[in-house]
Amino acid sequence: MTTRASNDAFVEFERVQKSYDGETLVVKDLNLTMPKGQFLTMLGPSGSGKTTCLMMLAGFETATHGEIKLDGRPINNIPPHKRGIGMVFQNYALFPHMTIAENLAFPLEVRKIGKSDREEKIKRALDMVEMGRFGGRRPAQLSGGQQQRVALARALVFEPELVLMDEPLGALDKQLREKMQFEITRLAHDLGITVVYVTHDQTEALTMSDRVAVFNDGVIQQLAPPDELYEQPANSFVAQFIGENNTLEGEVMEVRDGIAVVRLDDGELIDCKPVNVSKPGERTRVSIRPERVEFNKSRLKPGAHTLKAEVMEFIYMGDIFRTRLKVAGNDEFIIKTRNAPDQVRLEPGAQIEIGWLPEDCRALDA
């Protein structure tokens, strides 16, 4: 967990706790700092506390302990309508009895902005999301993607510095979702706004964010840029949750020169990078990404430990081959190889040996 008491902190959570029933904590001791202009994603399974955090920031839930600061100001006691935070909801929450233009006018009207000013801002916001022609329509007359764009425009039209998004792309189909991911990041970057984005879709989190906070059980498991999160997961939850991952269980034999030797449960030895282990005798869960597994011996370092594996299933996926192996008693071990001209297609039943660079294999908590 990274906690920096930096001066450029725009959004700050300080030792924030939240409990609904007074017995169990939904959010446990949350500390988070983000600078202005950053795109931060809260990622986690449902019930992990990410949406609660967003709602506390928006002002719809109150923190039972701790302080939330916006631009250096504590906002715990400021009602939602005075926080000036734009928000995009999962179901868009476009007012069904108003036209698109009226929807966008709403935040400006309650701010008592003059009519001509208002119209100009609405036009600019709608043009920004390429919905300029739809001002006179009702939300029900728009497709899901169009409603999403309008919801975005409405959250941006009053020029908030902070925009919250609660799984805004959840209801869209895959293609539209990818297009919108790109557009949201482009808009956020162009306008220089700070975004807190909640999702349970890891691809979305990885492709859009500057930093990702992985939530589980009310605690931030890791807060890091996407590449760091994927390549250097801090614990086995993050390793499992982000991307595809192979795990093998075993016991640490020795830790030396930044390399841990782990004896797997069936007795074989492998080399790993120690992350959450420090001394011999500890139980560990070893994590290897499928695309970092190598079965071509010439590409392995001399003397590297190798494991025997049996090919269970070969799946052709177009750009890649996905092969399921049985390794050290685990028959869900996946390797991925690129569909290159010289690539070997492994036959089910074949006996092979696999290995990897020690730095790609991380010994995490059990």
Add this chain to the structure above:
Amino acid sequence: MTDIAQPLTTADGKPLKGALMRAQARARRRAFLLVLPLLAFILITFVFPIGQMLYKSVYNEGFTWQEDVTTGDRTPIMTNLAAWFDANPPGTEPNEEAYAALAADLVVLRELKAPGQAGTRINYELSGSRSMFTKAARSANKLEPPYKEALLDLDKDWGNPDLWQAMRGASSSYTLNFYLAAIDRERDADGSIVMVPENRQVYVKLFTRTLTLSLLITFLTFVLAYPIAHLLATLPLRHSNLLMILVLLPFWTSLLVRTTSWMVLLQSQGVVNDALVGMGLLGDDNRLQMMYNRTGTVIAMTHILLPFMVLPLYSVMRMINPSYVRAARSLGATSWTAFRRIYFPQTVPGIGAGALLVFILAVGYYITPALVGGADGQLISNLIAFHMQKSLNWSLAAALAALLLGGVLLLYWLYDKLVGIDNLKLG
């Protein structure tokens, strides 16, 4: 590839279009047969009697036809008088010829034993005239010309121009006079439409009272039901179920039981008054009069009709996602503005449905005002019942009911114009 110019055919070579149409017609016939029992039931028990009733409001043969109860033979009566009315315009002074026609008709009435029937018909419009017919028919055989003097000797009221106008109106089976009576109008001796004397004006006053009380009750149920419905829609299911039962419990209780319990509560020696006196808020000698007047009708009917407002409101409010109000708040609206501009407009279809339902029910309400209304809290339906059961003037009752029905349909049409009937949500 299929050749497009070639008509499509079924597997055995028949044209596909015809085959499809036959199949659809079969399905339609089957669907119609399924709804037939209900359709027949509605026609026989609902549409036909209502049509019959509405017909009675413009058709009354009390002064034109006599039907023998045992044989079913129908004989025209008062034919001579009807002929004289046809030959002379309204306002003509009845001459000897007219009295002769009347005398001849009275002889027929005596033979048919029908003077009571004809007298009753005239009595609807001019009270006290029934006995004149029975008396005159008894001595009809002994009448001698000049008939005018003979009849005036029997009863000088035979010269009353209003009586002649009433007989003229009744001499045709089809008449709009009952509608005139239903809005406190009548025809004077010249046949022009005038207000009835002030002491007999009741119906317009009652219609107005019915409408204003119904509007008041609709408004009161709205004010009371809106917060309850909101609570029902937003509370967690566990609590809202209990609240729902509390709303529905009176709904399931007999109407009579609920009305009589209001009588227990509201009467001057009742629970509410006793409590107020007991708390010292009220002196024992000036207990509140909450029963047998308008107050009683309004209180009891508001309570009884409350669920009809709560349920449509609840069904609409339950569908309003709480994120709308949250969105409004996050966009900078105070909670009042969010309610006024975002929440309330979305509940309008429920308000419309509830108001329409309560208003229509209130306009035709009968039992409650009859029991707790006293003289002051009677509604138009109580008067319709009176004419059905006591005065037996079914035509007038039908005319009153038709006006009520027309009024409700008019309001329904107005609602459709203003709000739109597709916006109506009953649940």
